[in-house]
Amino acid sequence: MQTHLSLEYGHDDDLPAGHVNEVRTPPTLVERFLEAYTEPGDAVLDPFAGYGTTLTVAERLDRVPYGVEYEQERVSYSRDQLTAPENVRQGDVLDLDSSWLPACACCFTSPPFMERRDHRNPFRNYAGESSYDEYLDDIETAFTRLESVIAPGGTVVIDVVNMKYEGRVTTLAWDIAERVGTVFDFDGEVVVAWEDSDDHDRNGAFGYGYDHSYCLVFSTGEG
Ligand SMILES: C[S@@+](CC[C@H](N)C(=O)[O-])C[C@H]1O[C@@H](n2cnc3c(N)ncnc32)[C@H](O)[C@@H]1O
Secondary structure (H helix, E strand, O other), X not given: OOOEEEEEOOOOOOOOOOXXXXXXXXXXXXXXXXXXXXXXXXXXXXXXXXXXXXXXXXXXXXXXXXXXXXXXXXXXXHHHHOOOHHHEEEOOHHHOOHHHOOOEEEEEEOXXXXXXXXXXXXXXXXXXXXXXXXXXXXXXXXXHHHOOOEEEEEEEEEEEOOEEXXXXXXXXXXXXXXXXXXOOEEEEEEEEXXXXXXXXXXXXXXXXXXXXXXXXXXXXXXX
16 A cells, blocks of 8 residues: 555535534545455444444445444444444443454544643543543553454554644654554554645644644554
8 A cells, every 4th residue: 555645535424413523534535444454344443433434434345344432422323324233332442342343354443632732531522631641541551452353464544643733743643653553563654645735614624733644554463
């Protein structure tokens, strides 16, 4: 796979009223990675499933989607999109009971993001306090919980950005690569340039100050 992609930012559907500005992963991005790293029939996991973009793309490509999501409204939304709604469960990845999950060939996910100087806890939908270091500890814990779920030779792809806000840069992508690299083997990053990045209608819904993001690619190293 190329180490840089240029894609158009967009979605096939609109979210319900009250959710329209929520951040979602563009389906074209998920498609590229699932086509590269999985085959039809493979199980695909998104442990931060959100509105189910990874899951609906996986199903469209004849993969079998599994998802975990903290927010019940988002769970309900993605269940409505899928033919096997029972494969999406409400839960906290930090306390994941993975006994119901099969061995997954690929995890494609976008975790909640945090800026270094923010103090809200993104793992509780921004309710409660957290420091950036605690956040990174939670990222490492979350991916440690997934270790037993990824099949030998499987791939973990994390869609993430560095964040530039009021002139300050949080090197979120580098920091997540380092932490998750203690759990899985880091194989490198794919830089994703988003076309039409000066379209303000997106309310900064990607990039957080940048017009590109990263997909960090990890493997179990046991293939
Ligand atoms: C960046 S969004 C994912 C968006 C998703 N890729 C989509 O296209 O809809 C991150 C998601 O992680 C969820 N989340 C946050 N903390 C969580 C936790 N502890 N366990 C499971 N999900 C969590 C949030 O509710 C949010 O929906």
